[in-house]
Amino acid sequence: MSDALLKAENVSEVFGGLKAVSDFNFYINPGELVGLIGPNGAGKTTAFNLFTGVYQPTTGQITFAGDSIVGLKPYQITQRGIARTFQNIRLFSELSVLDNVKIAFHSHVKYGMLEAVLRMGRYFSEEERVEEESRRLLRIFHLDGQEDEKAKNLPYGAQRRLEIARALATKPKLLLLDEPAAGMNPQETKELMDMIRWIRKEFGLTILLIEHDMSLVMGICERIYVLEYGSTIAEGTPEEIKKNPEVIRAYLGGEG
Numbered sequence: 001m002s003d004a005l006l007k008a009e010n011v012s013e014v015f016g017g018l019k020a021v022s023d024f025n026f027y028i029n030p031g032e033l034v035g036l037i038g039p040n041g042a043g044k045t046t047a048f049n050l051f052t053g054v055y056q057p058t059t060g061q062i063t064f065a066g067d068s069i070v071g072l073k074p075y076q077i078t079q080r081g082i083a084r085t086f087q088n089i090r091l092f093s094e095l096s097v098l099d100n101v102k103i104a105f106h107s108h109v110k111y112g113m114l115e116a117v118l119r120m121g122r123y124f125s126e127e128e129r130v131e132e133e134s135r136r137l138l139r140i141f142h143l144d145g146q147e148d149e150k151a152k153n154l155p156y157g158a159q160r161r162l163e164i165a166r167a168l169a170t171k172p173k174l175l176l177l178d179e180p181a182a183g184m185n186p187q188e189t190k191e192l193m194d195m196i197r198w199i200r201k202e203f204g205l206t207i208l209l210i211e212h213d214m215s216l217v218m219g220i221c222e223r224i225y226v227l228e229y230g231s232t233i234a235e236g237t238p239e240e241i242k243k244n245p246e247v248i249r250a251y252l253g254g255e256g
C-alpha cells in the first residue's frame, strides 16, 4: 500500500452542511484496475473531482506517486499524469474527431510560441508526430474513417470512446473513467470492456472507474470500493463485494 500510485487518507468534502465524501480512505497500486460503485449521490463523482483538483478536500490528504496533489489546479494534475472522462460527455462538439484528440496532445507537446508562429523546424516534426499518434489512438477506439466528422455527429457510444482516446492523448499514468458504459448497449459494453483491458496493457495504465453496469465492474475490476452517502461501506475483490451484506442491503434497498 505504501507504493500506491494514488492514495486518499481521511478525505472529506463538505458542501454546506452535506458531507458528500466522508473520511474516505483509498488507494490504487500501479497497474491496478479498480472500480468505484454506489447508489446515486454516494459521492463517486465528488471523489473524482477531488482526485483531479476540481474540488479541494475540506480535510485529509491526497497523494499521487508519493507527492501531495492537494492545492494543485486541474491542468497541473493532468500534467502530472491523471486523466479523466466525464459522466456527461465533454467534447469539443463543433470540432472534428481528429482535432479533439490533437488538442489533448498539445497539453504536453514541446514547442515554443515563436516556432509555432513561424511554422518551422521542430513545430512541423511535432505536428506530424501528433497527427500520427492521434490517428493511432482513433484506430484503437475504432474511430478511424470518422476523423473529419464533427464530434457532435458521432453516435453516443462512439463519443464515449472518443473521450477516452482524448484522455489517453495527455499520456496519463492513471485514467479515471466516469461511467464509461453509460448509454451503451450490451454489445458496445462488451467491446468497451475489451478495449479497457487492452489499453491498460498496451499503455501500462492504472485505471479507476465509476460504473453502474455491474457486469462491467465485476467483469474487469480487480478490486472494488462501494460508497453510500459519502462513506465507504465495503472494499474488496468482486467475489467479496458480491457476498457483502452491506452491499446487498444498499443495492436491494432493504432495511439495514
Ligand SMILES: Nc1ncnc2c1ncn2[C@@H]1O[C@H](COP(=O)(O)OP(=O)(O)OP(=O)(O)O)[C@@H](O)[C@H]1O
Binding pocket: 015, 018, 019, 020, 038, 039, 040, 041, 042, 043, 044, 045, 046, 047, 087
Ligand atoms: N458542487 C456541489 N455542491 C453541492 N453539493 C454537491 C456538489 N457536488 C456534489 N454534491 C452533492 O454531493 C453528493 C454526492 O454527489 P456525487 O455527484 O459525488 O455522487 P455520485 O455518487 O457521483 O452520484 P451519481 O451516481 O448520481 O453520479 C450529492 O448529494 C450531491 O448532490
